[in-house]
Amino acid sequence: MRSRLLAAALTVLLPMSGRSAPDLDRVLPNDGRRPAGTLRDGVLTVHLEARPAMWHPDGDDAPGAEVPAFGERGRAPEIPGPLIRVPVGTEVVVTVRNAVPRDTLVIHGLHARPLRGAAAPDPLRVAPGAAREMRFRLDTPGTYYYWGTTMGRVFQHRTREDAQLSGAIVVDPPGSPPPADRILVIGIWTDTLGGVPGTRSGRMLFVVNGRSWPHTERLTYGVGDTARWRVLNISADVHPMHLHGFYFRIDSRGDGRGDTTYADGDRDLVVTQLMPVGQTMRMSWVPERPGNWLFHCHIPEHFAPRRPLGLRFPEMHGAARGHAETNHALEGMNGLVIGVTVTSGAGAAAGDAPERDGRRRLRLLVRENAGGTADAPYYGFALHEGGTEPPPESGHRVGPPIVLTRGQPVSITVVNRTPEPTAVHWHGIELESYFDGVAGFSGAGTRLAPVIAPADSFEARFTPPRAGTFIYHTHVDEIRQQRAGLAGALVVLEPGARFDPATDVIVLITSPSDSADATRAVLLNGSLAPPPLAFRAGVPHRVRFINITTGRPGIRLELRRDGEVSKWRVVAKDGADLPAARRRTGAARQPISIGETVDVEITPPAAGAMRLEARTATGVLLGVIPILVR
Numbered sequence: 324m325r326s327r328l329l330a331a332a333l334t335v336l337l338p339m340s341g342r343s344a345p346d347l348d349r350v351l352p353n354d355g356r357r358p359a360g361t362l363r364d365g366v367l368t369v370h371l372e373a374r375p376a377m378w379h380p381d382g383d384d385a386p387g388a389e390v391p392a393f394g395e396r397g398r399a400p401e402i403p404g405p406l407i408r409v410p411v412g413t414e415v416v417v418t419v420r421n422a423v424p425r426d427t428l429v430i431h432g433l434h435a436r437p438l439r440g441a442a443a444p445d446p447l448r449v450a451p452g453a454a455r456e457m458r459f460r461l462d463t464p465g466t467y468y469y470w471g472t473t474m475g476r477v478f479q480h481r482t483r484e485d486a487q488l489s490g491a492i493v494v495d496p497p498g499s500p501p502p503a504d505r506i507l508v509i510g511i512w513t514d515t516l517g518g519v520p521g522t523r524s525g526r527m528l529f530v531v532n533g534r535s536w537p538h539t540e541r542l543t544y545g546v547g548d549t550a551r552w553r554v555l556n557i558s559a560d561v562h563p564m565h566l567h568g569f570y571f572r573i574d575s576r577g578d579g580r581g582d583t584t585y586a587d588g589d590r591d592l593v594v595t596q597l598m599p600v601g602q603t604m605r606m607s608w609v610p611e612r613p614g615n616w617l618f619h620c621h622i623p624e625h626f627a628p629r630r631p632l633g634l635r636f637p638e639m640h641g642a643a644r645g646h647a648e649t650n651h652a653l654e655g656m657n658g659l660v661i662g663v664t665v666t667s668g669a670g671a672a673a674g675d676a677p678e679r680d681g682r683r684r685l686r687l688l689v690r691e692n693a694g695g696t697a698d699a700p701y702y703g704f705a706l707h708e709g710g711t712e713p714p715p716e717s718g719h720r721v722g723p724p725i726v727l728t729r730g731q732p733v734s735i736t737v738v739n740r741t742p743e744p745t746a747v748h749w750h751g752i753e754l755e756s757y758f759d760g761v762a763g764f765s766g767a768g769t770r771l772a773p774v775i776a777p778a779d780s781f782e783a784r785f786t787p788p789r790a791g792t793f794i795y796h797t798h799v800d801e802i803r804q805q806r807a808g809l810a811g812a813l814v815v816l817e818p819g820a821r822f823d824p825a826t827d828v829i830v831l832i833t834s835p836s837d838s839a840d841a842t843r844a845v846l847l848n849g850s851l852a853p854p855p856l857a858f859r860a861g862v863p864h865r866v867r868f869i870n871i872t873t874g875r876p877g878i879r880l881e882l883r884r885d886g887e888v889s890k891w892r893v894v895a896k897d898g899a900d901l902p903a904a905r906r907r908t909g910a911a912r913q914p915i916s917i918g919e920t921v922d923v924e925i926t927p928p929a930a931g932a933m934r935l936e937a938r939t940a941t942g943v944l945l946g947v948i949p950i951l952v953r
């Protein structure tokens with residue numbers, strides 16, 4: 324292993340020679356459109372081979388690294404590995420040859436679906452230089468995968484050299500040809516060649532179909548098309564995947580062994596879906612508005628800028644802060660990001676016209692609050708609607724709630740008075756691309772939204788089509804600026820409704836600015852120790868939970884009384900109301916990931932003390948809001 328790493332390191336030291344490891348094939352990014360093998364008389368024959376290859380996740384011209392990768396025998400190695408895609412009822416014969424010197428290849432997932440018996444069969448072990456054959460039948464439609472290790476890893480710990488030994492298995496239902504779907508395989512990799520020891524963002528690489536943004540494939544659809552994606556998280560971390568500008572339906576979920584397809588009424592409608600380690604999903608959405616849109620993981624570390632593989636870059640956030648950055652979308656993001664371009668046959672839409680009658684006008688001031696430091700500044704949003712500007716603030720603050728009305732056009736001019744560029748994303752709002760807040764990317768053609776430079780401003784215009792709970796937050800240098808305070812609740816009410824804080828309660832969950840605090844707690848409405856809420860017995864209260872932390876994708880919310888978990892009714896997710904049949908009253912326990920909002924209805928049965936708790940997935944308490952019921 325040491326000698327292989329040394330060889331790879333030497334290759335990286337000579338990236339300009341154009342002769343990196345001449346004895347190794349280059350890995351091709353696998354876009355999942357070509358099924359591997361030969362299908363004849365209901366039998367698919369595939370010859371897989373694992374061998375060392377040169378992988379260039381940041382594009383062909385960037386440095387690469389030597390990794391073991393799967394390929395079809397006689398073809399270039401691919402990341403992700405060759406796609407096994409067959410009609411239901413196919414028998415699959417796979418031979419796996421291990422051309423990785425010295426290391427035994429252990430390969431999982433090459434087995435029947437459905438599983439016969441409770442557990443997956445033993446993995447296949449292939450000695451160096453050896454080949455073995457597997458035969459199995461695929462009798463259940465779904466999205467599955469196989470994965471291998473040459474380092475003796477378990478799935479959850481595959482982050483090192485062998486972490487890209489994975490491939491998708493898709494079983495299509497009988498009958499008509501499969502719809503034109505796309506397969507997006509998520510992978511992560513530890514850059515053992517460069518990076519900054521001790522800083523995770525400096526050395527972790529995140530890829531979709533073997534490439535890291537902005538070198539991921541750009542998907543293109545026409546307005547009104549249906550986008551159908553199979554997303555596979557074959558990586559050793561969780562990813563809350565967020566779609567800008569549109570809701571998507573979850574058509575099925577799986578774990579690699581089984582796959583559950585949902586009936587129409589049971590398909591979740593979301594803008595963010597947490598993908599646990601090893602999960603697959605089938606999702607669909609209809610791009611109704613033209614322009615550029617993002618589908619990305621909402622953990623800032625998973626799309627933060629990083630230098631190409633193997634190059635050291637100690638100041639990870641400097642690029643986004645300085646004036647050197649010319650395009651936020653291309654230079655300020657990396658990793659787990661997919662760009663979608665939606666074309667319109669009728670030319671660019673007029674969009675939300677500036678002179679539309681009855682438009683409500685707001686200014687959103689982005690200001691530096693007193694008390695921060697250069698490394699950890701305090702930035703605050705302040706809302707200004709007529710009259711004099713709100714007075715300056717000090718200390719760490721979260722954004723004030725912005726309360727809008729469904730169907731009422733609004734203009735929000737973001738005024739940047741901080742010393743660094745910024746931009747605001749209206750998370751979950753269905754709006755025109757240009758106003759979506761991804762500087763250098765939102766928009767269409769050559770009309771792209773600029774980053775908001777210091778002392779500059781940007782007018783966002785939209786007409787919220789849906790009442791619910793949304794988020795507004797910075798989409799520039801997210802780890803730094805969100806922690807500085809640039810995130811808030813965006814609530815859209817039905818026409819005629821009034822926001823009554825006595826029964827309508829926002830719980831905004833963010834990360835503390837202070838790193839030590841961030842390791843053990845979250846802020847609830849901007850505070851480590853928020854004041855008690857006053858509820859009334861027998862009265863329904865709507866509580867709007869928002870997770871816009873920078874590093875807590877696995878928060879579990881709980882409502883407790885006398886130590887016992889109480890009951891509540893989940894009524895909306897990501898701003899979309901749940902269908903009436905799914906608004907069931909149940910145990911007051913709800914996961915919420917980054918970029919998700921969840922609305923619950925709480926009707927306290929009697930006077931007394933209750934607690935709203937934010938916990939980790941394993942139960943560690945992160946924050947509490949006391950509730951006094953009268």
Ligand SMILES: [Cu+2]
Nearest residue numbers: 562620622625
């Ligand atoms: Cu992620």
